[in-house]
Amino acid sequence: MSKININEKFSLFTKEWTPKIIAESNGQLVKIAKGSGELVWHHHENEDELFIVFKGVLTLQLRDKNIVLNAGEMYVVPKGVEHCPLAEPDTHFMMIEPANTAHTGILESEVTISADKQEWI
Amino acid sequence: MSKININEKFSLFTKEWTPKIIAESNGQLVKIAKGSGELVWHHHENEDELFIVFKGVLTLQLRDKNIVLNAGEMYVVPKGVEHCPLAEPDTHFMMIEPANTAHTGILESEVTISADKQEWI
Numbered sequence: 001m002s003k004i005n006i007n008e009k010f011s012l013f014t015k016e017w018t019p020k021i022i023a024e025s026n027g028q029l030v031k032i033a034k035g036s037g038e039l040v041w042h043h044h045e046n047e048d049e050l051f052i053v054f055k056g057v058l059t060l061q062l063r064d065k066n067i068v069l070n071a072g073e074m075y076v077v078p079k080g081v082e083h084c085p086l087a088e089p090d091t092h093f094m095m096i097e098p099a100n101t102a103h104t105g106i107l108e109s110e111v112t113i114s115a116d117k118q119e120w121i
Numbered sequence: 122m123s124k125i126n127i128n129e130k131f132s133l134f135t136k137e138w139t140p141k142i143i144a145e146s147n148g149q150l151v152k153i154a155k156g157s158g159e160l161v162w163h164h165h166e167n168e169d170e171l172f173i174v175f176k177g178v179l180t181l182q183l184r185d186k187n188i189v190l191n192a193g194e195m196y197v198v199p200k201g202v203e204h205c206p207l208a209e210p211d212t213h214f215m216m217i218e219p220a221n222t223a224h225t226g227i228l229e230s231e232v233t234i235s236a237d238k239q240e241w242i
Contacts (some may be wrong), residue, residue: 003188005197006173024221025169025197028147049148052127067124075124076146098147115158 006032006054010092012121018114019095019103020121031095031118035087042105043082049077056077056091060084069093125155127175129141131213133242138232140216140224141242152216152239163226164203168216171197177212181205190214 001023009022009032035058043091051058051073060067060075060083067075076108077083085095104112122144129152130143136162156179172181173195178203182187182205184214188196198204209212223235 001197003190003194005194007193023171023195024215025171025198026149028149030171030195049147050144050151069124072128073124073126074144074151076122078143096146 006094009121010034010054016030018113019118021118024078024099027099028096029099029101029118031063031097033093035085035088035091035093038088039085040107040109040111041082041084041106042107044079044097044101044105046079047098047101048076048079049083049095049101050074051097052094054092054094056093057088058091058093059086061086127215130242131155131175139234140239142239143242145220148220149217150220152218152241154214154216156212156214157210158204160206161225161228161230161232162203162205163228165198165200165218165222165226167200168222169197169200170204170216170222171195172206173215173217175213175215177214178209179212179214180207182207185194192216209213 004022013020016035019033021029021031023030053069053071058069063082067094068073126145134141137155137157140154142150143153147192174190174192176192179190184203190196
């Protein structure tokens, strides 16, 4: 593999809430996504989900609190914990999670991108 | 857990080539480290090692090429691949790897920090 320039990868797509895979390591995928507004409430039964924000503000709404992430900040949503991402316009973030993690958990909504449709860039 | 500000975590230590753990996710640890100069040649038999550079320049010397990572760039050293990190002064980087990954592989050198001595910050 070649080295990966993270900002260059962000420049390759515009569609929001559509995770793109940029690397694999130990069975986990490194994905980047853009967002604005709210996704949907969901949880992942067996997978922790690591978020790192590169631009903008990503609020991880949990049932009991909000985690407000600015650029350079990160958080791990533990498995089983319901969350609903809420992003300011043009927010860029990274997620690291096992390869089999479903985009919006067991919830299938119109915004769901199934794991087999998430593409490498 | 609370959110993690990555630069704030870097401000908490100065010792080089001494990974500090800042998060755990799916059995993998997120570590940050500072470096300058060369570590040692080593490999990890069973673990891929993900590097993301936040400041400075980290060169991952491999036996057949050099991967030169600037801030905002990343690379995955696959399991079994020999590597020797070489950093410009005051380089800051993140590593993500399974919790049981040995710092310098099977090599025990004077710079080795055993996994049970790597501390959380």
